[in-house]
Amino acid sequence: MTAAETSILESPRRRRVTLARLARASVPYWLILPVLLAVGAILGYPLYSLIRLSFQHYGLFELIQRQGQPIGLDNYRSVLQDRVFWDTLARTTVFTVANVALTIGIGTLLALLLVRVSTAVRLLLTGGLVLAWSMPTVVAVQVWYWMTNYENGVLNYVLTELHVGDFFHHDWYATTFSQLALVTALVVWGALPFVAITLYAALAQVPRELVEAAEIDGARGWRIFRDVTFPILKPVLLILTSLSIIWDFGVFTQPFLLIGQSQIHPSNYLMGVYLFEEGYFKSDFGRGAAISILMLAIVAVLSVFYVRKMVKVGDAA
Amino acid sequence: MYGRILLAAAVMAALAMAASAGATVKTPSGQTAGSITVWLQVDAQTGWPDAVAAANRQFEQAHPGTDVKIQYQNWGDHLQKFDATLAGGSGPDVIEMGNTEMTKYMAAGAFADLSSRKSGFANSASWLKGLAQAGTFAGKLYGVPYYAGSRVVTYRKDLFTKAGLRQAPNSLAQYRFYAQKVGKKNTSKGFSPIYIAGTDWYFAMSFVYDYGGQIAATSKGKWVGRLDSAKSMAGLLAYKNFFKATSRASKTTDETRPNPYDVYARGQAASMVGPSWFSCCVGDKYKATSAQFVMPSHDKGKPMPGFLGGSNLAVPVTSGDKALAGDWIRAFTDTASQRTFQAKGNIPNATNLLGTSVNERAAVRSWFVPTAKHWVDVENGNILRNMLAQILTGRLTIKQAASSASDNIASVLNRP
Numbered sequence: 001m002t003a004a005e006t007s008i009l010e011s012p013r014r015r016r017v018t019l020a021r022l023a024r025a026s027v028p029y030w031l032i033l034p035v036l037l038a039v040g041a042i043l044g045y046p047l048y049s050l051i052r053l054s055f056q057h058y059g060l061f062e063l064i065q066r067q068g069q070p071i072g073l074d075n076y077r078s079v080l081q082d083r084v085f086w087d088t089l090a091r092t093t094v095f096t097v098a099n100v101a102l103t104i105g106i107g108t109l110l111a112l113l114l115v116r117v118s119t120a121v122r123l124l125l126t127g128g129l130v131l132a133w134s135m136p137t138v139v140a141v142q143v144w145y146w147m148t149n150y151e152n153g154v155l156n157y158v159l160t161e162l163h164v165g166d167f168f169h170h171d172w173y174a175t176t177f178s179q180l181a182l183v184t185a186l187v188v189w190g191a192l193p194f195v196a197i198t199l200y201a202a203l204a205q206v207p208r209e210l211v212e213a214a215e216i217d218g219a220r221g222w223r224i225f226r227d228v229t230f231p232i233l234k235p236v237l238l239i240l241t242s243l244s245i246i247w248d249f250g251v252f253t254q255p256f257l258l259i260g261q262s263q264i265h266p267s268n269y270l271m272g273v274y275l276f277e278e279g280y281f282k283s284d285f286g287r288g289a290a291i292s293i294l295m296l297a298i299v300a301v302l303s304v305f306y307v308r309k310m311v312k313v314g315d316a317a
Numbered sequence: 318m319y320g321r322i323l324l325a326a327a328v329m330a331a332l333a334m335a336a337s338a339g340a341t342v343k344t345p346s347g348q349t350a351g352s353i354t355v356w357l358q359v360d361a362q363t364g365w366p367d368a369v370a371a372a373n374r375q376f377e378q379a380h381p382g383t384d385v386k387i388q389y390q391n392w393g394d395h396l397q398k399f400d401a402t403l404a405g406g407s408g409p410d411v412i413e414m415g416n417t418e419m420t421k422y423m424a425a426g427a428f429a430d431l432s433s434r435k436s437g438f439a440n441s442a443s444w445l446k447g448l449a450q451a452g453t454f455a456g457k458l459y460g461v462p463y464y465a466g467s468r469v470v471t472y473r474k475d476l477f478t479k480a481g482l483r484q485a486p487n488s489l490a491q492y493r494f495y496a497q498k499v500g501k502k503n504t505s506k507g508f509s510p511i512y513i514a515g516t517d518w519y520f521a522m523s524f525v526y527d528y529g530g531q532i533a534a535t536s537k538g539k540w541v542g543r544l545d546s547a548k549s550m551a552g553l554l555a556y557k558n559f560f561k562a563t564s565r566a567s568k569t570t571d572e573t574r575p576n577p578y579d580v581y582a583r584g585q586a587a588s589m590v591g592p593s594w595f596s597c598c599v600g601d602k603y604k605a606t607s608a609q610f611v612m613p614s615h616d617k618g619k620p621m622p623g624f625l626g627g628s629n630l631a632v633p634v635t636s637g638d639k640a641l642a643g644d645w646i647r648a649f650t651d652t653a654s655q656r657t658f659q660a661k662g663n664i665p666n667a668t669n670l671l672g673t674s675v676n677e678r679a680a681v682r683s684w685f686v687p688t689a690k691h692w693v694d695v696e697n698g699n700i701l702r703n704m705l706a707q708i709l710t711g712r713l714t715i716k717q718a719a720s721s722a723s724d725n726i727a728s729v730l731n732r733p
Contacts, residue, residue, distance in 0.1 A: 060425035063403050064634060150567040151507070151575055151585070169507055174569050174710060261393050262516065262571035265703045280397050281697045283421075 054289035068286060075290035079278075085291075088269040089298070092249060095180060095270060096302075099248040102188045104241055107195030108233075112225075114200045126197070133193035141257040144186050148172045173259065176268045183255045183270075187248060195240050202236040203229070242303045249299050252276060271295055352384035353410040353641050356399070358628065361413075362389045364594055368657040372649035385645060396693075399633075403427065408635045410642035414460060416451035416627045417686045417693060423454035424690045429632040429639045432458045437643075439651045440667035445627070447685055448666055452629040460629030461646050462666035464658040467623045467679040468519060468612065470511075471581070471595045472588035475606040476503065485610035488617040489527075489559070496563045499587045507565050512577045512586035515560065515568035515709045516702035519624040520590050524559070525552035526622040526684040527614050532701075533687045533726050540689060540730035542723025544704070545716065553715050555615065557708055568709035571702060592626070593662040593676035611679040625683035627664075689730045700725045 054075055056068030079085050110129075114122050135143075147154045150171050159167040172178050206229050214224050230237075252272030256264065264273060275295065279288015361369055373385045388409070390398065396418060402408030414422065422428060435441050435458050444462045452460025470492075480498035496510035503510075513520060522532060530549025533542050543549055560568075566580070577589040582600030589595065590612060599607045614621040630650065632642040648654075655665040659672065664680055671677050686692050695701070704722035707713040713721070 060400070060403075060421065060427065063400065064426055066404075066406075145574075149575065150570060151580060169565065169567075171567050171569055173567070174706075260571070260574055261697075262573070262699060262702055263569065263706075265699050267703070277698070280400065282694055283400060283425075 050289050050292060053286055054293050056286045058284075058286035058289075060283040063283070063285065071286070075287045076294070079287060079290050079294060084266045084269065084274065087266070088271055088274045091180075091269070092271040095184070096245060096248045099184055099187050099191075099251075100241060100244040102184065103191045103195055103244050103248075104237065106188065107192050107240070108199055108237075110192065110196035111199035111203055112229075114196065115203050129193035129196055132189065133197075135190075137190065137253045138257065140186065140190060141254060144182070145258060145260075148182060173263060179259045179263070179268050180255070180270075183251075183258055186254050186258060187251060190254070191244060191247070195244070198236060198240060199233065202233050206232050245302050246299050249302065250295060271298075351382050352386055353636075353638060353645060354386045354388060354408075355411040355645060356388050356390050356395065356409040357413045358395070359389045359391060360594075364597070364663075365657050365661050368654045369649070371657070372645065372651075372654055375648045375651075376645050379644065379648075380641065383641060403633070403635060406635050408633050410632065410636040410638060411645055412631055412633055413463060413628050414631055416448060416460075416465075416625075416629055417696060419451050419460050419629055419631070420454065420688055420690050421693050422631075423452075423459045427631075427633060428459040429634055429636065429642075430457045430459065431461065431632065431643060434643050434647075438647055440655070440669060443667045443669045445664070445666055445668060447625050447683070448627045448629060450688070451627065451685075452631070460631045461650055463628040463630050463650060464655070464666055465625055465627035465664040465680065466592045466594070466662075467625060467664065467676050467683060468523070468591055469593045469609045469623075469675050469679050470588055470590055470612050471578075471593075471599065471607060471609050473603060473606055474608045476587045486613050488613050489555070489615040489621070492613055493559060493562055496588065500563070503587065505585075507585055509563065509565045509580070509586045510588065511559075511563040512566050512580050512589040513560055513564040514566055514570050514572040514574075514577060515564075516570065516699075516705045517572040517590070518701040518705060519572075519626070521553070521556045521705050522684065522701070523612065523621050523623055524556040525549045527616070528552035528555060531684075533689075533723075533730060540687065540727050542726040544726070545720040545723045550715050550719055553708060553719060556705075557715065560709060569706040593674070593679075596662060609675045611675055614682075620679055620682050622682040622684045623679050625680060625685055627666075687730065691730050691732050694729050694732075695726050698725075698729065700729070 053068065055070060055072060056062070057071045057074070058068040062068045110125075114125060117125065148156075150156075150169060150173070153172070155172070156167040156170050159165065159170075172182055210228050211224060214228050219227065250272050251270060252275075255268075255270050256273050256276065259268060264277065269277065271291075275288055275291045278291060279285055357369065369387060373387070376385055377383060390413075392415065395412075399408060399412060438461055445465055448462035448465055449458075452458060452462060476499050477495055480495050480502060482495040486492035486495060492511075500508070500510040525531065525544070525548075528548050528551040530546055530552045531543045532549075533540050533544075535541070544553070566577075572591065576598070577586070577591055578595045578598040578600075580586050581589050581595075582598060582603065584600075584602070593609060596607065596609060612621040612623060613619070630646045632639050632646070636642050650666060652670070655667070655670055659665045659670065659674075662674070662676055664677055665671065686696075700722050704718045707718040708715055
């Protein structure tokens, strides 16, 4: 066999090896392809439609014709010039901050409590949390409305019996503050189980030795939480916080149903409700699409702070 | 990591938004072969299911093999559901529309033109003017009158008789006088001589029209809000005073939370204002002692103008079989059906069928909302309800609340 023949024989073999390598290297991409396709179909196309819709005038007439009128940036311009939009944005930001703070704060306290109580109490508490968690939102709204209603709400009855004051026929739905306070209570109540149980799981990661070492050094309660427990919980807390921001900023079902359609008004709009009123009730779907794109952008901005922090924590770990 | 988190955030945000839209997007599918889908309001389900069943039998006899699927809807969200089906093209073949909701949809071309079939519908030559107008746009018929209803007073005859009332009051002042006497004799906490939901704008606007005011009017081709006119404000003041003197109901709630008849059935009200079918639900305890009268005007001897509510039946342009849909409407609006609606306390759709019930007598003086394309946005935007809550709670003066509402109404109605 000549040298030339050898090289001819060898080169296909080398190519074969390269192909096999390529095939092996591409396996991960093939494996994630179905997921990418599914995500593309489920998220990509609707997002594309939404963006296209936001540049069109699309009302009832266009809906029936299935043909929008391209109008460039007019929808965005009209939303950004709408006073109601800016008022709603400010109200929703305050609402979101209050809700997230309460959810995370009370959730952390509950998780810490769960670690300390006896097994029986812990099971009871966890059971209660899971029950609250499994309650469909719409049903929960009905129950909350029943408890707080003007005619014979159990809340007014209890407050009166406890001599907090005369709450007979107290109208919890009379002012925006009171309405949104009720919505806050409902939203926090609904979000607590997830936060508390997740944090309880995270607390299991706190090594007992570290706490003991800190105790030997004379640290107590708050000090241990701040310097030992909190740093370990931090990544989980950041994830929970950013998720809560996203949920609470766009919340719709609770305010819309609890306040009730007939009492929804620009003076008590939250962003989700504003979007629904402008887009659906006024049958101005293009403008509604523009509002949801703006909401998406705002939520992204609100989350960036936390996302960045989370990345830093992730890198450090 | 960064990208993954961002993607996760985007996914969550999109889901959150999808969830908010989800409430309306879910739509029962429309036609399958050999069936038509009809959207009626729950009123038919609770009030006159027998008429629905009779119409279905009659229709299915005429069209063997064709099923009628009745899907009951709620007033609160049926339009949003309907919009979603227009986009999806799988909506109902027949839809019940409130008479104040028709104009917007007729103007957008959502309904099929039924003009050529008009003579085929029973009593179409003598349809109630208000309902026929609500179903007509640019001279074409899109909505067949279904039934109408006026609002009357349902009251506890025993309590009012004890207070000295011998026959139906003939003026607003007299009704108020006896209601206050009833109140003095029934001092249980929260008892309303007249239960009036604070933001019941149908009732409040009756005061406005009774005092010669109106909600809005056209001037030089533009809508102008008229609630801040002297006459309208006199009506609003009368409403405020009447409420204060006679009702312990919430000043900010509507007439469905709670239903006035639930308060009445618990014995917490001596009378209430609402559709005449409220007599259905006064509770077994008070069934025998309950009666109805026409709401009296401040002008002695006259009835107060009441809101003439009503429904029309229309065929959406997306219907797969408009001829069948029209046939079902014909069956459901024939004279026999109308007699059933009438027996349940409604006003039939034609003048030749009118009787002398309290409901029908109350319809003698009536008012109707401004017939503007965007009127329904005024209703859904709760401009009137919010104004009433502001007035009753005293947060704003009548003048402040009425002028702000007038401005809002004008800007909504004048939208292109």
